Amino acid sequence: MINEKLARLFSPASVAVIGASNSFDKLGYHVMKSLVGNYRGRIFPVNPRGEKVWGLLSYPSLEAIPGVVDLAVIAVPAGMVAETLHACGRKGISGVVLITAGFKEIEDPGGASLEEEIKDIAGRYGLPIIGPNTFGFVNLSSSVNASFTSEFSRIEKGGVALVSQSGGICHLCGFLAIEQRVAMSKLMSLGNRCNVDFPELLTYLVNEDDSTKVIALYIEGLDEPRRLLDVARLFRGRKPIIALKAGKSEKGDSASRFHTGSLAGNHAIWKGALRQAGILMVATAEELLDTAKAIDSCPLPRGARVAVLSGQAGPGMIASDALEPCGLSLSSFSEETQRRINDLLPPIAIRTNPVDMGPAWYNPGNIIEILKAVLDDNGTDGVIFLAMYASANLKLAEGMVEYMKAVDPFRKPVIGCFTAPPGIWDGPIGALDRRKGIAILPTPERAARAMANLWKVSALTNAKGVRTWDR
């Protein structure tokens, strides 16, 4: 019952903001800021004073709103939440984002009993609740920012859904996503998981949400980890799932228990269990985003053999160095491939893998022909493609973007690291990054690690050669 309502909750035709405010110090102000000018459905501010809020007519109560309300975002004091939820139920609302804190996460036992009470009310009306104690969610695919952080609307639209047990991690990852062009479909913070938890959201994202191609989880601790694992196993091979799990250290673990009011559990057990359920565990927030971005953009490789093509020798070397420790190897080119490369590069270059494309540096057409040759090579499963640009290389860079248009669609993952001074060449590099088949990451080593994770996901889900964008 709750699952059926989630599609409407995340793509509502109308939103009521209960506790909407014109005062900067209220979260209801920031929720309005996130919606106004961005969300294309109807917005109903609810405020007892009846004044205009953010220039919109407000209503003294939910009941006073004419017509249907799909989503209610609640930012009122904890003591008013129960009656507000009753009003939501009576109004026939599809779902609630409950931003208000002060429930089971607080030491006062009153918090836990209040949470039991709202769980009970939600159950009575079959009302899915994101939260309490959440910043909300952002559905980039339908331009619904139902959170108190308006800046999340600046994330590019794409296929990465993040489901996080921490609002702080959502903010960390969301801001990194803006900087690093990780294109996202959803950003969801679970809060106290009243009745919407990982399993419900995974089911929605896999079954109901076409815009989501890869699911990234941040997990602290769960009361019933089995439920998450069962759902993941059920969906294995449908959409890749990757996870960052807090609580590696004993102390981190105890902090996690404290914070979420639930058992974080032994890290080694978690790692094995996630793996068995087809979920790849990663080590850091950055790796979570890098990997999700690569999966969203690139086909999954059929093996671990990688070609490294580099505009300058040094970055090619550190990328090559990074392969082996993460389970990849440098591919050996076939005679045919080597012949094609030799035709494009003079003998002074390193023409074997890693390829130093330096001598072709002023001929972007040749650089793209070298890329094509290794994409055609049967012994190569993926390509790491590196170049450092400055303004002296502007024409080359633009030429490469132009020639790259002929390399479509990619049949193998291409992970690039194209650095340039901020602002100087963001346009062309961004355009390349947005191309399906290629993902651009900030350093050669991070490109290598993401390639390794593509291969791990490929092996784990037995989805070799599959492209997220063909699904």
Added chain:
Amino acid sequence: MINEKLARLFSPASVAVIGASNSFDKLGYHVMKSLVGNYRGRIFPVNPRGEKVWGLLSYPSLEAIPGVVDLAVIAVPAGMVAETLHACGRKGISGVVLITAGFKEIEDPGGASLEEEIKDIAGRYGLPIIGPNTFGFVNLSSSVNASFTSEFSRIEKGGVALVSQSGGICHLCGFLAIEQRVAMSKLMSLGNRCNVDFPELLTYLVNEDDSTKVIALYIEGLDEPRRLLDVARLFRGRKPIIALKAGKSEKGDSASRFHTGSLAGNHAIWKGALRQAGILMVATAEELLDTAKAIDSCPLPRGARVAVLSGQAGPGMIASDALEPCGLSLSSFSEETQRRINDLLPPIAIRTNPVDMGPAWYNPGNIIEILKAVLDDNGTDGVIFLAMYASANLKLAEGMVEYMKAVDPFRKPVIGCFTAPPGIWDGPIGALDRRKGIAILPTPERAARAMANLWKVSALTNAKGVRTWDR
């Protein structure tokens, strides 16, 4: 003899650009672009056609320039280099940046013999040569950008010197430095190391260059590694030295041998040898920059016990998780410290380490008092300080910057991760980052790793408690 001239080479009162050009396609154009409007000394373009270059009067030859020339930047074809160097010698120039390629790095044996010839000429005149086959150097402390990449002038001035055996790595690190506010003193690309190599530059940076507080090396392979190690050992404890070494894998190693024409050597031997010489080896380009930035800003810790203070629980947990694998531990607070924290945070918060400062979130004064309490704690050697800001937290963020002014000077390293949407809050976060005693890095995990490296450098150089900015 060469060492004595390096100080003048890197801080010249006048620069001649031989091969200066008005044509975008020539490197001499980009060298002029790097100097004009940035460099405060005299610029003499040398161009046989005698036309104005970048608006400046040009000279048909070096001889035609009236008065003293300290530095000559040479960007002419390889065949013209020998005669140009003779002219430099006759003119009494202090040093040369030889951008021209086509020497021992090429397969044609003519390249190697040409390099022998120029080495010989340089020796005859006692002329230090950076290069050949280099993009040049940037001396941010004296605003000399003697390279073909004008954008390097956008790097902030600070204490990090990068000496690299690869121009590509210089570009990677230089552009990352702009983005991540790594404040640098020098950016030097060795090229083929005609007669200026790591030992000469280390000697200059340690003995002659007050602006450099920490030295970051990128090493591919050396003919005489002993010379580098001997110099490093000699300077041990003077200025911290950290290194990224290419050639970890066998194939990467062979590529490095090929590229530099010298032996890269077994990685394990390198690691031990660098350690014995007091040089910390790091694993990635990002770690090289993060660590250098932390050393430049923070005092070196006296131990490995770390307090984690976080505005949101999640980021605090992943920072705590990251400590143990890199050799750090969460500190245990003294009763006095715990009492001070308990006075500032309500019981609902996690008040033990890692501290969840969430409940003090709207009181920046209290947050800074918590920081002071752990800085005073005898069992704590360093602090990781985390907060994720959005526009809703603007006042808090500004308040924190204001209150932070009272925490000066820091006696222990504080490594922060303060994320915010790009552009929204760069000013205040940047201001905080520029404060001595605190370094801001992009993620909690990278903050933890940099703290671990501070401790490793502290232990390796026996320089516990030392601040780079007191030197």
